[in-house]
Amino acid sequence: AQSVTQLGSHVSVSEGALVLLRCNYSSSVPPYLFWYVQYPNQGLQLLLKYTTGATLVKGINGFEAEFKKSETSFHLTKPSAHMSDAAEYFCAVSDTGGADGLTFGKGTHLIIQP
Amino acid sequence: NAGVTQTPKFQVLKTGQSMTLQCAQDMNHNSMYWYRQDPGMGLRLIYYSASEGTTDKGEVPNGYNVSRLNKREFSLRLESAAPSQTSVYFCASSGLDRGKETQYFGPGTRLLVL
Numbered sequence: 001a002q003s004v005t006q007l008g009s010h011v012s013v014s015e016g017a018l019v020l021l022r023c024n025y026s027s028s029v030p031p032y033l034f035w036y037v038q039y040p041n042q043g044l045q046l047l048l049k050y051t052t053g054a055t056l057v058k059g060i061n062g063f064e065a066e067f068k069k070s071e072t073s074f075h076l077t078k079p080s081a082h083m084s085d086a087a088e089y090f091c092a093v094s095d096t097g098g099a100d101g102l103t104f105g106k107g108t109h110l111i112i113q114p
Numbered sequence: 115n116a117g118v119t120q121t122p123k124f125q126v127l128k129t130g131q132s133m134t135l136q137c138a139q140d141m142n143h144n145s146m147y148w149y150r151q152d153p154g155m156g157l158r159l160i161y162y163s164a165s166e167g168t169t170d171k172g173e174v175p176n177g178y179n180v181s182r183l184n185k186r187e188f189s190l191r192l193e194s195a196a197p198s199q200t201s202v203y204f205c206a207s208s209g210l211d212r213g214k215e216t217q218y219f220g221p222g223t224r225l226l227v228l
Binding site for chain 1: 218
C-alpha cells in the first residue's frame with residue numbers, strides 16, 4: 001500500500017524567504033508524485049508532477065520539486081515566497097499514474113509573514 | 115471549457131435524509147473520482163469510475179453509492195446521511211496532459227449533516 005507523510009501541518013515563512021514543504025512517500029513500485037495547491041474555499045490545482053525522467057520538476061508559480069528515490073522524498077520548494085502563495089499544499093502519490101485514484105498527504109498550511 | 119463542475123455548492127441535511135451530489139466534466143475524460151476532505155485528514159478516495167459503466171470502491175466507501183450516468187456525469191448518493199459525513203466533497207476527472215495522466219478537480223460541495 002502506498003502512503004504519504006507531509007512533515008509540518010503549518011509552515012510559516014517571511015515574504016521573500018525560501019519555501020520548503022516536505023513530503024515523504026512509501027510505494028512498492030516506482031511512484032507517480034504530485035503536488036496540489038488549494039486556496040481558501042476552492043478546489044485543488046495541480047502545481048507539478050513527477051512521472052519518469054528528470055528528477056527535478058518545475059511547476060507553476062515558480063515552484064519546483066525534486067524526486068529523491070534514495071530518500072523517498074519529493075519536497076516542494078520556491079526560492080522567494082510571495083503573499084499570494086499562502087494556501088494549503090497537498091502531496092499525493094500513485095502507483096498507477098492516478099488511474100485508480102491518488103493517495104494524499106494530510107496537507108501543509110503555508111503562512112506568509114509580511 | 116468549464117472543466118469539472120459540481121452541484122450544489124452547499125447543503126445542510128438532517129440525520130437520515132438522503133441526497134445526491136452531482137458532478138460533470140466536459141473534457142472527455144474516461145476516469146472520474148469522488149473524494150472527501152476533512153480537517154487534518156487530507157483527501158480520501160470514496161469511489162472512482164475508470165470508464166462509463168464501471169465503478170470501484172476507494173478507501174472510504176461506506177455510506178455512499180455512486181452512479182456513472184454517462185461519460186460526462188458521475189453522481190454520489192448518501193442514502194441516509196450521518197453527522198460523520200459532514201465534509202467537503204470533491205469530484206475529479208482524469209485525462210492526459212502532455213502525455214501524462216493528470217487529475218482535475220471541481221470546486222467542491224460543502225455538506226453539513228445535523
